[in-house]
Amino acid sequence: MKLKIALVTLGLLLAPSVMAQDVVGRALIDGKRVELLSDQTWRFEDQAAAPAGCKNVHARLQFCGSTTQWQTAQPANADIVAAYRHDDRNYAQFIVEGIGTNDGMTPEFMRNVVIENAATATGQSKEDIVVIGIEDAQIDGKDGETVIYQFRVDGLQVVFANTIVVTEDLTVQAMTYSVAPGYNDTQRALTADFIAGTKIN
Numbered sequence: 001m002k003l004k005i006a007l008v009t010l011g012l013l014l015a016p017s018v019m020a021q022d023v024v025g026r027a028l029i030d031g032k033r034v035e036l037l038s039d040q041t042w043r044f045e046d047q048a049a050a051p052a053g054c055k056n057v058h059a060r061l062q063f064c065g066s067t068t069q070w071q072t073a074q075p076a077n078a079d080i081v082a083a084y085r086h087d088d089r090n091y092a093q094f095i096v097e098g099i100g101t102n103d104g105m106t107p108e109f110m111r112n113v114v115i116e117n118a119a120t121a122t123g124q125s126k127e128d129i130v131v132i133g134i135e136d137a138q139i140d141g142k143d144g145e146t147v148i149y150q151f152r153v154d155g156l157q158v159v160f161a162n163t164i165v166v167t168e169d170l171t172v173q174a175m176t177y178s179v180a181p182g183y184n185d186t187q188r189a190l191t192a193d194f195i196a197g198t199k200i201n
Contacts, residue, residue, distance in 0.1 A: 024078060035059075054199065057082035058096045060170055065197025084194075089180065090187065092194045095173040102168045110164045110171060111147050118160070122153045132159070132183050139165045139174060140200045146191065148183050159183050161191040165200065174198050 025036040034042045054064035058081045063070075070084040070092060083093040099105050111134065119126045132148040144165035150157060159182060162175040176194055178187045 057094055060098075060201045061094060061096050061172060062199040062201065063094070063197055064199055065194060069193060070197070086190055090176065090178045090190050092174070092176045092190070094198075095175075097171045098169065099171055100167050100169040105166050105171055107145055107164060107166055110166065110173070111145070114147055114160075114162050114164070114173075115149060118149060118151055122151055124151060137163045137165075137195065139163060139172060139195055139198050142167060142200055144172075150182065157181050159187060161187060163191070163195055167200070170200070172198075172200060 027034050036042050054062045057063050073083040073085040075083040079095055080093045081096050085091050115129050116126055118129045130150045135146045137144050137146040142165045146161050146163040148161045150159040156179055158177055159180050160175055160177045162173055165172045174195055176191045
C-alpha cells in the first residue's frame with residue numbers, strides 16, 4: 001500500500017504543466033457536451049467518435065492501446081488527461097497542452113522543464129536527476145524525443161521515459177515510469193507499446 005501511495009504522490013508531483021487549460025468538469029448544454037476549463041471558460045467537447053478500439057482521452061488525443069496491457073487508472077491531478085497501470089512496477093500517463101511552436105514552445109524547453117520539475121518535486125538539485133539518454137521518437141508520425149531519466153524518492157528508484165512531441169499548436173507528453181534500477185528492456189518495450197497506441201488528431 002505504501003508503494004502505491006508513493007507512486008500516486010510521484011505522479012502528482014511530476015506532472016509538469018506550463019500553462020494548460022485544465023478540464024475541471026463537463027456539462028450538457030442544449031444537448032451538446034461541453035468541457036468546463038480551469039480558466040473559467042468552456043468549449044464544446046470534441047464529438048468525433050474514436051476509431052474502434054480507441055478512446056478519446058483529450059479533444060486532440062486518442063489512446064488505442066490494449067486494455068488488457070494498460071488498465072485505466074485515476075489521474076493524480078487535473079494536468080494528467082489519462083493515466084494507466086500495467087502492473088505494480090509500470091505505469092503511464094498523458095499530459096496535453098494547447099501550446100506549441102507558434103507560441104514559442106520548443107523541445108529543448110520541455111526537456112528542461114521535465115528535468116527541473118523532477119528535481120523540484122523530489123527536493124533534489126537538477127544535477128541529482130540522472131539523464132540516461134535522449135532518443136529520437138515519434139508519436140503518430142510526428143517527430144519528437146524521449147527523455148529517459150531516473151532518481152530516488154523515499155528510497156525508491158524510479159525511471160521515467162517521457163516522450164514529448166511539440167506541434168504548431170500542441171504539446172503532448174506520453175510518459176511511462178517504472179520502479180526499477182535503470183531503463184530496462186521491459187520498460188523500453190512498454191514505452192514503445194504505449195507510444196504505438198497513441199494517436200494525435
